[in-house]
Amino acid sequence: MTRQGDAGFTLIEALVAMAVLALGAVSLLSATQGHSKRITELSDRVAARWAAEYRLSEVRAGVPTGAEPLEVYGIEFDLNVTRRPTNDPAVQAVSVDSALSGTDQVLFILDGYVAAGDPL
Numbered sequence: 001m002t003r004q005g006d007a008g009f010t011l012i013e014a015l016v017a018m019a020v021l022a023l024g025a026v027s028l029l030s031a032t033q034g035h036s037k038r039i040t041e042l043s044d045r046v047a048a049r050w051a052a053e054y055r056l057s058e059v060r061a062g063v064p065t066g067a068e069p070l071e072v073y074g075i076e077f078d079l080n081v082t083r084r085p086t087n088d089p090a091v092q093a094v095s096v097d098s099a100l101s102g103t104d105q106v107l108f109i110l111d112g113y114v115a116a117g118d119p120l
Contacts, residue, residue, distance in 0.1 A: 044075060048098040048107035051077040055096050056112045069101040076101035085116075092116045 009017075051072045058065050059081060069076040080097040091113050098108045 043073070044100070045107050047072040047075050048077055048100075049110070051079060052096040052098040052108050052110035055079045055081060055098075056094060056110055059094055059096075060112070060114050077107075078102070083114075086113070090116050 051070045054070065054072075055065060065079075065081060069078050071077075077098045078101050080099070082095045082097075084093040084095070086093050092115075094112050094114050096110045096112075097106050098110070099106045
């Protein structure tokens with residue numbers, strides 16, 4: 001019996017094909033993981049923006065704000081409100097820093113203005 005040239009794959013050819021497929025699968029998995037991480041970071045930044053807008057609205061409405069974390073979408077944020085004088089003595093600049101609770105990682109900074117006589 002003689003072997004035909006088109007009878008099938010050799011062991012080396014099969015191993016090379018499996019190695020190529022494995023490299024492709026690993027690169028696809030790595031790309032998917034990076035994309036998932038970017039989406040998580042983006043949703044954290046959106047929630048941080050909403051938390052900062054909420055706190056700025058409280059300041060503008062004259063609602064007393066506490067130092068406790070604010071929860072948005074199940075994520076807790078530490079919000080730091082700072083006031084600065086402006087050229088107009090009746091107006092103060094307000095800056096709200098929104099950071100993940102328990103960290104110094106500021107995800108969003110919101111600037112606004114309030115009347116100078118408003119309580120903090």
